[in-house]
Amino acid sequence: MSTAATTVNHAATRDEAHVETDQQMWTIKGQLITSLAALGLGGFIGMFQAIERIQITLPPFGPFENYYQGLTFHGVLLAFVFTFGFANSFVSWTTMRGFGRPLRSNMLAQGSFWLLLGGTVLGAIILTLNEATVLFTFYAPMQAHSTFYLAAVFLVLSTWATLANIVLTYRAWRAEHPTEAVPLMGFVSITTYIMWGLASLGVAILVLGMLLPWSLGIMDNTDPQLGRTLFWLTGHAIVYFWLLPVYISWYMMIPKQVGGRLYSDGLTRFVFILFLLFSIPTGLHHQYTDPGIHEGMKSIHLLLTFVIFYPSLITAFTIMAALEHGGRRAGGKGLFGWVMALPWNNPAVVAQLLAMLVFTLGGVTGLVNASLTVNMVIHNTAFVPGHFHLTVGTAVALSVLGICYWFVPYLLQKPLFSPKLALWQAWLWAIGVLIFSRGQMSGGLDAQPRRTMLGEASYSLPGWEVANWLTAIGGVVMTISGLLFFVVMIGTFLNKRAETPEERGALDPPMPDPPIHDHRKSWKVFDRLGFWTLVAFILILIAYIPVLMLYLPAEFSSPGVRVW
Amino acid sequence: MSRKLTGGLLLVFFAVLAIGYAGVMPFGDDSPREVTDDNGVAANGDPVEVGEAIYSQQCSGCHTIDGSSGVGPTFQGLYGSEVTMEDGSTVIVDGDHLLLAITDPRATNREGYPDVMPSFDNLSEDEIAGLVAFIESLE
Amino acid sequence: MKIDRFEKIFMLLGVGVLIAGLIAIAISVIHYGIHLPSPDGRIAPAEVRATSPFDEPGVYETGDGEYEVIMLAETWRFVPDEVRVPAGSEVTFRIASPDVVHGMLIEKTAVNVMIIPGQISEVTHTFDEPGEHLFVCHEYCGTGHHLMSGRVVVE
Structure with a gap:
C-alpha cells in the first residue's frame, strides 16, 4: 500500500484497480444498493413517526396497520440492513485495496450478498404481513413469526461470510508477505470485522439457541432476562460495527480529501485494537434498570464503558490534527483560519465534517447514558433516540452519504450529479438532526417515554408539546435532506459514463498517503491479530461469566405472547 | 458553495446548537405538579361525545371504527351482532355484554383475538355508558 | 512508538x-x-395473578411513613394505576409482569425500572412534597403501549 499510495498520480490508482474483479465488484455494488434502498425506505417511514407526535397521521403510516409496525420497519431496515449492507460493501472494498489483492473467495463474496438480500426480503415480507411487530430489539416473550428470526439469521450470516472472506484474504496476503507490517487500511478493515464476529456471538446464541426453536414450537417457554443479556452482549458492540466502517473513512480517506495526512500509524492501530478489546464487555450499561442483574456487575460494565469512550476521544484529536494539517497546507492561517480553508465545496468532505461535529454531541450524550446515576433519569426515555440519531443517525448515516458522494461515482464511473444539491443535503441533515434531537432529548428529560405513539397517548405533560414540534420539524428537514440524496444518486446513475482519461481520473478514489509517523515507528505487537482476538474473547468471558453465574439457573417460564 | 455561504451555514449550525442545547442542560423545576382530578373528558356532555372522547384516548390503539382490522375487533357494526367467544359459545353484543367486556375483558375474550385487553374498571359509570352509546352509534 | x-x-x-x-x-x-435495581426474586408469569403478594395488588402501609405498593404491569395497564400516599412517605414498589416486558418511569424522580416476565422488580423512593407524578410504561409492550400509565398522588 505504502509504495502505491505515496505516488499521487492517477496511474497508480489505475494499477491498483486490477484487484477489482468483475465477479466481486457486482457484489460490492449489490450490497451498497440494498443498503441504500433500506436507508431510503426506512428513513422515509421515520418521518411518519416524527410527525405522529404532532398528531398528523398521513395515510396511516403508509401501508401499515399501526405505528409500531412502521417503527419496527424503521429500526430493522436502518439498524440492520442499511448498516450491514454498507459495511459489507465498503469494508470488502477497503480490504481489497488495503491488501492489494482481490478477496480470497468469490463464493463468499456472492454468498454474503445473497444472504443479505434474502434476509432483507424475508424480513420485509413478514413485517408487511404484520406478523413481527416486535421492534428491532425483538425482546422476548413478545413472539414474532419464526420467519422473522430466520431473516435475522440470514443478515448476520451475511456479515459472517464477509468476515470469513476478509480473514482468508488477510491470510493469503500474509503467506506472501511473512515479515511485513499489515497495511494500515487492511488492518482497520479486519479488526472491524473480527470485533463484530465476536460481538455477534451473543445474538447468534439468542436467536439460534432460544428464539428460533421457541417460535417454531420446539421449546414452550423462554427466559426474557437471559435473552436481554445475550441481546445486549451484541447490542452495544453493534454500534461500533455501525461506526467503524465510517472511522475507516475518517482515518483513511478524509485526510487525503482535505489535502492533509494522518498523523500516526501506531495510534490508529491502537485505537482499533481498543475497539476490538472493549466494544463488547460493556453491554450491561443498557440494562442498568433490569431487575434480574446484580448491581455490582452493572458497576463493572460502567467502568468498561468509560474505557470504550477513550478510543473515540483519541480519534477526535487525530482526525482534527489531520484536518488542521490539510487546512494549513491549503493556506489557512491563525488559530481557526484553517477551518475555512478546508474544501467546503466538496460534498463528500462536508457531509463527513458535519457528521463529526454532530458526533461530539452524540459522544457527550452517550456518556450521559453510560453514567448509571443520570441513566436513572433518562433510561428508555425519548432522550435515548435523541442521542442515537446524533450517533448512528448522523455520525454514521451522514458519513455514509458523504462516502457515497465519491464511492458511487467511482463504482459507476460516472460523475456526481449536482454537487451543489449534495452540499445542501449535508447541511440540511446536520441542522435537521440538531432540531430533531433537541426535541427528543428535552422530551426525554421531561419523562417522555421512547418508542411510544405519543400523538395518541392517553397522557401528556407540560413541555412535551414543544419537544414534539421540534422533533417533527427536525424529522421533516431530515426527510427533505434524504430526498435530495436520492435525487443526487439517481441523477448520478443517469449521468453519462466518464470517457476521457481526465474524466475518469477525476473519479479516482481518495487513497491515503502514509501517515506522518508511519508503520516503522509503530509497535509490532499491534499486528498480532490472533493474539488480540484471543484477549478480546477472554475479556468477554471475564465480563460475562460472573453475570451468568449470579443469574443461573435460567428461568424458562415465559410463553410467547402476541400483543399487536 | 461560496465561502460566505459556508460561513453563514456554520453560524446557523452553531446557533441552533447553542440556543437549542443550552436550554436543555439545566434540569427544570423538579417540584411535583398540582394534583388534578379530571382526566380531560367533560362529565356532563352528550353520552356519545363522552364515549367518543374516551374512545380516542383509550380504545383507538386496538379497535378501529371503520371496519378495518386491529388488535381487537372493530367497533363498526359490533353492537347487535352475534360473535363467537374463545370457548366456542356465541353471544349477541348488547349493553350488558359491552359493560362486562370493558370491566372484565379476560372473561369475555373473543375467538381469534389475543387475550391482552386490560380492564377499564377505572372508568366512571357515565364514561362507560358513554362508550356503550358511542359503540351503539356506529352502525 | x-x-x-x-x-x-x-x-x-x-x-x-x-x-x-x-x-x-x-x-x-x-x-x-x-441504588440500581438488583435481583429481588423470581416468579413465573403464569403464576403472577395467583401468587401472593401479586394476587392482591394495592398500596399497603408497612410502617410509620412506609408504604409498599404491590403492582402488576400487564398489557396495557398498571394495577393499581393510582397510588395515594402522604407526603414524606418512603414507598417501595414491587412489580411483576404476567405477560411481556414492561417498564416504569415516574416523572421527576429517579424511579426507572424494567419489569421483565420471570423477575420481580423492586424500587424505593421517598416522596417529600405533595403533588402529582405521572408514571408511564417506557418499554414497547404492544399496540396499546401508549395507553399504559398511572399516577402517584402525594397528599
Missing part, C-alpha cells in the same frame, strides 16, 4: 476527564445513596 507532544497531552487529559467522570459518579452514588 512515536507520539507527538500535543497528542500525548491530549491522551493524558482524556484519561483524566474519564477518571474525573467516574469519581463524580461514585461520589453521587454514595452521597445520595442511589
